[in-house]
Amino acid sequence: MKQRHWYDYLWLWSLLYFALGFFNILFAWLGMIDFLVPLFIALIGGNKAFCNTYCGRGQLFQQLGGRWKWSRDVKAPRFLSSKWFRYGFLTFFMTMFGTMVFQTYLVASGGRNLTESIKLLWTIRVPWGWTYEAGTVADWVAQYSFGFYSVMLTSTIIGLALMILFKPRTWCTMCPMGTMTQMICKIKAKEKL
Amino acid sequence: MKKIAVVDRARCVACGACRKVCPRTAITMYKGCYAEIDREKCVGCGLCAKTCPGTLIEIVERGEV
Ligand code: SF4
Ligand code: SF4
Ligand code: SF4
Numbered sequence: 001m002k003q004r005h006w007y008d009y010l011w012l013w014s015l016l017y018f019a020l021g022f023f024n025i026l027f028a029w030l031g032m033i034d035f036l037v038p039l040f041i042a043l044i045g046g047n048k049a050f051c052n053t054y055c056g057r058g059q060l061f062q063q064l065g066g067r068w069k070w071s072r073d074v075k076a077p078r079f080l081s082s083k084w085f086r087y088g089f090l091t092f093f094m095t096m097f098g099t100m101v102f103q104t105y106l107v108a109s110g111g112r113n114l115t116e117s118i119k120l121l122w123t124i125r126v127p128w129g130w131t132y133e134a135g136t137v138a139d140w141v142a143q144y145s146f147g148f149y150s151v152m153l154t155s156t157i158i159g160l161a162l163m164i165l166f167k168p169r170t171w172c173t174m175c176p177m178g179t180m181t182q183m184i185c186k187i188k189a190k191e192k193l
Numbered sequence: 194m195k196k197i198a199v200v201d202r203a204r205c206v207a208c209g210a211c212r213k214v215c216p217r218t219a220i221t222m223y224k225g226c227y228a229e230i231d232r233e234k235c236v237g238c239g240l241c242a243k244t245c246p247g248t249l250i251e252i253v254e255r256g257e258v
Contacts, residue, residue, distance in 0.1 A: 048225035052209030081204055081247035169246040172208040182207050185225030
């Protein structure tokens with residue numbers, strides 16, 4: 001058995017994140033760490049150390065699906081790791097992300113009221129109002145929290161479904177963060193995209 | 194050692210799942226682009242191939258590569 005390091009327990013952070021957002025939605029902002037750190041590592045270091053070592057999400061899937069065997073552990077459909085699907089999903093994901101940021105902007109500019117709910121799988125609205133007391137922070141700060149938490153929860157739900165159906169880390173083949181950081185690395189290393 | 198792991202570099206997503214399970218630390222990530230197998234270290238055990246989420250690693254006879 002290989003020695004375990006502190007960073008091998010970052011999957012607990014993934015769980016903690018969702019727990020915190022269940023009580024106070026403003027904690028959702030902490031998820032920006034998981035968004036910005038991988039990009040900075042790729043841009044500055046030219047590697048995927050985040051995916052390879054520090055990503056709590058990937059670890060969570062490996063823990064639940066691998067160690068605890070909540071996975072059928074069978075080959076995933078080949079298209080899931082194909083270029084067109086990966087780049088296509090990244091495009092879709094970023095479009096939805098942009099829409100969420102735009103809604104935050106609308107709330108900030110007074111064009112829309114704060115909606116205290118989260119949206120799962122880009123379609124299902126779930127009331128989430130108990131996690132926020134109106135007026136605690138500027139409305140747009142709260143709106144972004146609900147939006148970002150939705151993004152995080154949605155991708156985890158898809159990831160868990162893929163984990164159960166196929167290999168533990170099947171999500172990692174289509175994960176937008178993984179695709180984006182690999183793109184940056186490939187451009188830096190002058191490899192074919 | 195008769196067998197060795199071979200990575201489909203063009204499709205590899207550089208997630209590092211294979212690197213984590215390799216008992217011989219035979220896998221490194223080439224500049225965040227794809228996984229690379231150290232021919233000297235790999236013993237062809239197949240753990241990486243089983244773990245790869247894209248099933249992009251093949252275990253082949255050494256003579257073939
Ligand atoms: S591909 Fe995504 S989920 Fe997988 S390790 Fe990288 S950032 Fe984490
Ligand atoms: S076949 Fe075994 S030794 Fe060779 S790279 Fe894969 S996990 Fe490591
Ligand atoms: S597990 Fe598969 S996709 Fe991930 S780095 Fe290794 S060979 Fe590439």
